[in-house]
Amino acid sequence: MNKDQMYHNIALACLKTLREGGNAEAEDKVKVLYNAIDQAFESQFALMVAELEDARARLTHIAALDPAHHSLDDAQAIASADGTAH
DSSP states (O other): OOHHHHHHHHHHHHHHHHHTOTTOOHHHHHHHHHHHHHHHHHHHHHHHHHHHHHHHHHHHHHHTOOTTTOOHHHHHHHHHOOOOOO
């Protein structure tokens, strides 16, 4: 996931919160918006952590390859396999 996608997802969460704000007091709207930003950020952060863990697993797998039995193509196949869920 790239930075633009992450910002877009956070912005969508903010806009949704602002649209659903109703007749709340201004201070309450700010708190609700901050909570929406926090939740959206945490969601995006969780995706980044999942991608990091996937990359770490791939690198560990590549590092464990036996050069006598595996080639650069094998390592590239592991590195480029589509294993992300998002």
